[in-house]
Amino acid sequence: MSTLTTPRPAAPPITPPRRDLPLPPPLHKKRSTARLALRGSLTTAATLLWKSAAILLFLALWEFGPRYLASESTRVFLPPLHEVLIAGTDLIATGALQSHIAASLTRSAAGFSIAVVLGISLGLVIAWYGPLHSFLNPLLELFRNTAALALLPVFTLLLGIGEESKITIVAFAAFFPVLLNTIAGVRTVDPLLVRAARSLGLRSPALFRKVILPSAVPTIFTGIRMAGTSAILVLIAAEMVGAKAGLGYLITNAQNSFLIPQMYAGILTVSLLGLLVNVLLVTAERHFSRWRTSINT
Amino acid sequence: MTAKISLRHVGQEFSVRASKGAPNSLLVLDDFNLDVRPGEFLTIVGPSGSGKTTLLDLLAGLAKPTSGQVLVDGHEVTGPGQDRAVVFQQYALFPWRTAARNVSIGLEGTGLNRRQRAAKAGEFLDLVGLSGFSERYPHELSGGMKQRVAIARSLAYEPDILLMDEPFAALDAQTREQLQDELLRIWRETGKTVVFITHGIDEAVYLGQRVAVLSSRPGRLKAIVDIDLGEREGESDIRSTTRFVEHRHKVWSLLHDEVQAAQNAGHRKVLPDGSAPDEVPANHPLLAQRSAA
The missing domain is CATH 1.10.3720.10 (MetI-like)
Incomplete structure (x- = not known):
């Protein structure tokens, strides 16, 4: 009862970053941590790349499309x-x-x-x-x-x-x-x-x-x-x-x-x-x- | 001893917009008489549609009776006042204000400065066991905590009377029991007059010094049951004592016939604005429109 009634100031939820999770045996420790960190930043980079992919593709199409795909007359109106x-x-x-x-x-x-x-x-x-x-x-x-x-x-x-x-x-x-x-x-x-x-x-x-x-x-x-x-x-x-x-x-x-x-x-x-x-x-x-x-x- | 609250021949009628054509009038309370003693904890039970919430609105001054008088300390109630506070079932916290600022809203315009108001809010949050949560927004609190804030808010401007409309109905069983005990503690500490509406017989018997049982619509006072559970301190599970069970059964029998009567008549809740959506017959065209919308 008393444990229920005493207010517990709830700590803000802490989500530990991935690389702080269970440590492997000490021998491989350094390498594994580095690998995990690398994997983490790779994931971030991949997400970033995926999110900007559509815009990059569009810009690429804008740059190369008029040069290689469009006819001479169209290119005047669609400059790269x-x-x-x-x-x-x-x-x-x-x-x-x-x-x-x-x-x-x-x-x-x-x-x-x-x-x-x-x-x-x-x-x-x-x-x-x-x-x-x-x-x-x-x-x-x-x-x-x-x-x-x-x-x-x-x-x-x-x-x-x-x-x-x-x-x-x-x-x-x-x-x-x-x-x-x-x-x-x-x-x-x-x-x-x-x-x-x-x-x-x-x-x-x-x-x-x-x-x-x-x-x-x-x-x-x-x-x-x-x-x-x-x-x-x-x-x-x-x-x-x-x-x-x-x-x-x-x-x-x-x-x-x-x-x-x-x-x-x-x-x-x-x-x-x-x-x-x-x-x-x-x-x-x-x-x-x-x-x-x-x-x- | 003069009564703290006195309801004299109170009648309340609503015009219900349930069917087409002329609005039907619906008698919710009829010749209702009740006296509440100073410092008393009175619980009110009644079947659905017996006018429990209407009664509370009248006491709070949020509605005016069609006939009769509502007196507080011998004066007729003309509107909401800081001598009374209401705790609602759905908490009714202002979501854009922190817990502390919710508690202190009733203190604004009373001449206290910001610091004094914050201090008072902290004091009342302590009272309901929420110290350390003053800067939380309502959406960051659990249901039980929200209701604690609401109770603190209603106590903060120090009213004499606490009006509670099924305040624990939306909480889970454990939280409810916990808050019931805290409410009793607060009541003993502060000496407020409490009018507590509930649909739970156990809750009514557990909390109340007296239980008022209402009849089915139109609501009248059917009976008042004095509750004497003996010495509460030291009794670990008061709800399983013979005394409790006896009292509970007494209230149950009184209520049982009324619930049956209300069900047979198909009485449902009437909303505060006087509309009673559930009163529409099942095959009414309005109902089809409503569900289509």
């Missing part, structure tokens, strides 16, 4: 990887790529920030007041299902081809994931937690701040991550239609000027930028949902 990389380095050397990245990032960051601020605050209000939610929901559904790019002409007509229209369309595209996830997050709070909080004497404002908001944060962050992805996608498309700077402009401009390797350098930059943004947002999302890990796994 090294030509693209050289074009990219040139763009960096002249500072052109940096300024295009800066232009794109400024626009998407501005639109994204507007979307996040508006989406979260409106979402909280709408979710908190039930009647408002049932009133606005049909309209929100309609807007959400309208492709943002379909509205590009409208924004261009109303706001011109300057920064305003691009920031607006990014904000529009990023707004809905944030808004809808905020609403969902608030409305799916476990009613038991609300009951518990009320029984603890928490009244509306405190209840909202201490229970509803924290429990909605992971869902809201999922929305923010989705918004980040669509912010970049939509911006590139918008820049392709009408802009004087930005990665979308770089790509179309290179195409029109028949600078094909430059065009691919632009595309590659867009991919890497999207990847980077996504990794950052996933990290942030994970940080804010730490307490939920056990539920998900």
